[in-house]
Amino acid sequence: MAAACTSRTRQMMGLLRILRNFSQNERLLSTSVLRHNVASDGPPKFTPPSKPVIIDKTQKEASLRRFLSPEFIPPRQRTNPVKFSIERKDMIQRRKVLNIPEFYAGSILAVTMTDPHVNGNMNRFIGICIQRSGKGLGATFILRNVVDGQGVEICYELYSPRMRKIEVLKLEKRLDDNLMYLRDALPEYSTFNFDMQPVHYEITGDVPVNLLKVKMRPKPWSKRWERPKFNIKGIHFDLCLTPEMMEHAQKWAEPWRPYDMLKEYDTSSLEEHIFKEVQENLRK
């Protein structure tokens, strides 16, 4: 009993000392303020510390690369534009929390996602982005890599709440927008080391284009990539196809396609408008 009393008094003395020193010891200021508040109203409100704002004064805004993520551009549909504006608001809100960098099909990304079946709850995957599809909040991208001789493709949703980090290890473009032909290419073109270090890239100027022409496995392929419908420039056709086969593939060329006004979708004015909106809201 006496020991409890003495310990109690010791605690009180300690508290008194702390309280006396609170004006000098600013680290305890917050706790004392909180304790002061407990008496007045309910549980203390957590005010997060202000995030550091990095203003890069070395580059002028005009020289920075203008990039609008393709999922912001609404498709040509008979839906109310209100739906797209609401979706854009949600997308911008998510982007304020998670940094989604600029990347293209052909860039190498490392994605960290939460996974309940893993010990540390996080799951990291590195791969080359072969396709970016989907508009709005359901926008996805597919990463491809070859793990232990087995080709693996994972389709990630950009705005999924499970996404923790998206890092661009190497930012570059390829000759096509869609690199699905890597499935039929030699595996060396899809293997990337999991310990790869990020490569420095410029934020001004044009994105570097990799003019690599990929060598393919022998036919049959999953799709007939030589047909003009796919319009692929990144395959080395001379090594795998004869000129007769190339000519035969040209039978499926539709020469009226570029003149068909029904299939045109001019998004330049839309893009500018949306780009300004997104920049404004992200800065807020």
Add this chain to the structure above:
Amino acid sequence: MRLTLQALISHGRVGRRIGLGPESRINMLRNILTGLVRHERIETTRARADEVRFYAEKLLGYAKKGDTNEKSMKMADFWLTEKDLIPKLFKVLAVRFENQTGGCTRMARIPNRENLDRAAMAVLEYKGNPFPPLFPMKRVSELNLLNQLLKAYGEEKARMVSEKKDLRSLITVFVHFISCNKPVCAHSLRWKNHDKAF
């Protein structure tokens, strides 16, 4: 053969299936469009007229961009099979519809074709053509007997209504005079009161 639902369901698809296939469709529409640019008023089936309408307006849009625009020239070269119509497109039609954004064509439906197929027909024209109008303008003349009688009736009715109003105001003055039972001078009678009486 891949039997997908995509091939069977056509929700939201644009562009009708005309002719033997996509190439045949474009060729047919090209011929009709060339005829339209040459004659400015043509008669075809309803489906073809509807398809050509879209392409006609888009072609005008390209023509408005100007002669020097490479893409416009390529488009005109592709769509007009008779090459003597290309200057007509750029110099006559584009100038005519300079200030209009849309609505440069008009489609009117016609009784079915007399053949065995009884196809639904339509007439497609560029507005501002020299021919007599498709839909006759309805002009209402005031010098008809019926219109004159109606006008007179209207005037008489208005006169009756104004007479009734004067009578009413007279009655209110009279009623007021009787109730007050004293000589009423003109200026004390406020015209506002005659509403309150009734």
